[in-house]
Amino acid sequence: MKTREMSHVFSFHFSLSKAYYFLFCLVSKPNVTLGNSEAVKFDQVIENIGGGYNPATGKFTAPVSGIYSISVSIMSEPTNEMHLGIMRNDVRLSVVYSNKGTYPQATNTLNFSMKKGDTAWVQRITGRVLHAPANMPYNVFTAVLIAMT
Incomplete structure (x- = not known):
């Protein structure tokens, strides 16, 4: 009996050069007070x-x-509810809401298109104080390029 061997060759090409963009940052200062629309x-x-x-x-x-994935996590002071807008340029796309209570935390993630030079940022709507105890990254902002257009 003759055995036949089959061989399969798989080739993958994956390049990240000039197409990989990633941001991860946080608020490190304790109890950051925000101004109107800041x-x-x-x-x-x-x-x-x-x-x-x-x-x-x-x-x-x-x-x-x-197409970018933008994610925001916040923690407000227990006596302070907070609304923060996720912005593309000067347009509010969504809101992250942290209620009053025992150090409430909220997170929101959006995927949306951006043209080169567009901005994504987080704007205070209501509330004043972000709670950020030392060495605890509760207030986080990330941006990841999902696909180039």
């Missing part, structure tokens, strides 16, 4: 691959046109 400035930048985030303004600028 941008939240996530001051501790963990990753900023592609260089799109500016901690001085709190805004992520799309380095290339594409």
Whole structure:
């Protein structure tokens, strides 16, 4: 009996060069007080691959046109409910709401298109104080390019 061997060759090509953009940052200062319509400035930048985030303004600028996943997590003080807007340029796309209570936390993730140069950022609507105890990353902002367009 003759045995026949079959061989299969699989080839994968995957390149991240110039197409990989990733941001991860958080608020590191305890109990940040925000002004009316102020941008939240996530001051501790963990990753900023592609260089799109500016901690001085709190805004992520799309380095290339594409579909981005933007995620925001917040924690307010127990006596302070908070509404924060997820913004594309000057348009509010969604709201993250943290109710009063025992250090309530809220998260929202959106996937939306951005043209090169568009900004994504987090804006205070109501409430004043983000709770950020030392070494506890409760207030987080991330941006990831899902696909170039």
